Amino acid sequence: MDKLQIVGGKRLNGDIAVSGAKNAALPILCAGLLTAGDVALSNVPRLHDVKTILKLLEQTGLKVTRDDENVTLNGAGITRLEAPYELVKTMRASILVLGPLLARFGEAKVSLPGGCAIGSRPVDQHIKGLRQMGAEITIEGGYIYAKAKKLKGARILTDMITVTGTENLLMAATLAEGETVLENAAREPEVTDLANLLVAMGARIDGIGTERLVIQGVAELHGARHAVISDRIEAATFLCAVAATGGDIVLTNTRTDIFDVALDKLREVGLQMEIGSNTIRARMDGRAQPVSFRTTEYPGFPTDMQAQFMAVNTIAAGPSRVTETIFENRFMHVQEMNRLGAQISTEGNTAFIKGVPRLAGAQVMATDLRASASLVIAAMAAEGTTLIDRIYHLDRGYDRMEVKLSQVGAEIVRIK
Numbered sequence: 577m578d579k580l581q582i583v584g585g586k587r588l589n590g591d592i593a594v595s596g597a598k599n600a601a602l603p604i605l606c607a608g609l610l611t612a613g614d615v616a617l618s619n620v621p622r623l624h625d626v627k628t629i630l631k632l633l634e635q636t637g638l639k640v641t642r643d644d645e646n647v648t649l650n651g652a653g654i655t656r657l658e659a660p661y662e663l664v665k666t667m668r669a670s671i672l673v674l675g676p677l678l679a680r681f682g683e684a685k686v687s688l689p690g691g692c693a694i695g696s697r698p699v700d701q702h703i704k705g706l707r708q709m710g711a712e713i714t715i716e717g718g719y720i721y722a723k724a725k726k727l728k729g730a731r732i733l734t735d736m737i738t739v740t741g742t743e744n745l746l747m748a749a750t751l752a753e754g755e756t757v758l759e760n761a762a763r764e765p766e767v768t769d770l771a772n773l774l775v776a777m778g779a780r781i782d783g784i785g786t787e788r789l790v791i792q793g794v795a796e797l798h799g800a801r802h803a804v805i806s807d808r809i810e811a812a813t814f815l816c817a818v819a820a821t822g823g824d825i826v827l828t829n830t831r832t833d834i835f836d837v838a839l840d841k842l843r844e845v846g847l848q849m850e851i852g853s854n855t856i857r858a859r860m861d862g863r864a865q866p867v868s869f870r871t872t873e874y875p876g877f878p879t880d881m882q883a884q885f886m887a888v889n890t891i892a893a894g895p896s897r898v899t900e901t902i903f904e905n906r907f908m909h910v911q912e913m914n915r916l917g918a919q920i921s922t923e924g925n926t927a928f929i930k931g932v933p934r935l936a937g938a939q940v941m942a943t944d945l946r947a948s949a950s951l952v953i954a955a956m957a958a959e960g961t962t963l964i965d966r967i968y969h970l971d972r973g974y975d976r977m978e979v980k981l982s983q984v985g986a987e988i989v990r991i992k
């Protein structure tokens with residue numbers, strides 16, 4: 577299993593190109609199932625999760641042509657309407673094939689994703705919404721079996737805001753008969769990116785970017801071209817890294833209009849930022865200021881940045897408090913950060929961080945994707961050498977993070 581070895585204490589200087597967004601690319605690739613036409617995508621990130629979803633899509637009979645960050649899909653020859661457990665268990669986003677397969681082919685068999693390190697993560701809202709659209713759904717032997725001759729438009733109010741739930745129902749609604757209204761829809765920029773692709777494929781969607789999506793179903797969708805939006809979580813992760821280590825970096829290929837409250841929090845930390853049309857220059861001198869926050873849905877503070885900000889808080893000049901409201905178990909990084917000398921205690925869904933003058937390198941273990949990123953940041957700020965085990969979590973969602981960071985001066989190597 578690959579590990580990362582990091583010698584801390586190096587300032588970061590130089591340019592980093594941000595990749596396409598994992599959480600936009602995954603639903604967008606699944607949208608290829610909705611049409612027999614060519615869907616030509618660019619800015620598709622080189623991630624393990626992308627490999628997994630492409631493997632899953634190919635198993636259905638979808639034709640995939642890939643040239644690095646350009647991927648063309650053709651769904652003219654889909655024959656297998658199934659997502660097997662072996663692939664779904666490695667990546668929960670596989671559930672995103674359910675809506676498209678059911679809407680276009682009237683049938684789908686998709687393994688239940690189950691929970692993961694950060695929480696139980698049920699998919700009951702996806703199922704509830706599809707049932708409201710007339711699907712007959714049974715669950716047996718760990719699989720969701722869904723059937724509907726033709727999905728029918730419906731008004732769907734989900735119990736909570738769900739990102740992939742909104743995406744699944746949105747994709748299903750594009751080919752349903754009549755009008756679907758998705759109330760309480762997720763407003764994440766990745767949902768908007770998917771909706772924009774669907775419109776380019778001939779879907780009729782109003783309210784894009786709002787909590788009320790209104791979809792008029794069409795008989796069929798056609799091919800389209802689309803560039804996946806830049807990854808705001810990857811970008812903000814690099815900004816946290818420079819906030820923790822000090823330095824002067826320029827992020828390129830960013831989309832600064834899609835950021836959430838995280839950029840404001842970085843200013844509170846003390847990061848000086850110059851925002852260009854698709855670049856962010858970030859400079860940091862001196863010690864980080866502590867920032868307290870609660871994670872919420874977009875445009876609030878993203879849960880996917882909680883751990884990385886906590887890494888910065890561990891060495892900040894004062895105490896802070898972080899409350900996680902989206903997932904019930906997203907503090908797995910706390911114990912590992914404490915191994916590096918951080919002083920963090922938790923009470924329920926709140927973490928109290930003291931802020932210490934220095935961290936010291938140690939052996940730690942990554943438990944999930946963003947926890948891994950937070951340990952990389954903490955290790956780069958720590959004195960001495962840190963060895964991070966189980967970085968396959970990191971590879972799920974970051975494109976060669978160690979290469980990008982070592983190009984700007986971090987001392988970080990992958991040990992095979």
Ligand SMILES: CC(=O)N[C@H]1[C@@H](OP(=O)(O)OP(=O)(O)OC[C@H]2O[C@@H](n3ccc(=O)[nH]c3=O)[C@H](O)[C@@H]2O)O[C@H](CO)[C@@H](O)[C@@H]1O
Nearest residue numbers: 599669697698699700701702737738739740741880902903
């Ligand atoms: C591939 C992808 O885009 N992943 C993102 C997506 O995950 P994902 O779409 O899985 O997260 P959701 O927005 O669905 O989850 C929000 C909350 O709702 C709960 N819930 C959700 C659906 C459901 O049917 N029932 C239910 O109870 C979840 O357990 C969680 O507590 O949004 C999360 C929240 O921004 C991010 O952390 C993930 O990076």
Ligand SMILES: C=C(OP(=O)(O)O)C(=O)O
Nearest residue numbers: 599668669880945946973
């Ligand atoms: C939780 C995440 O992803 P996923 O929903 O794919 O597990 C994430 O990107 O931080």
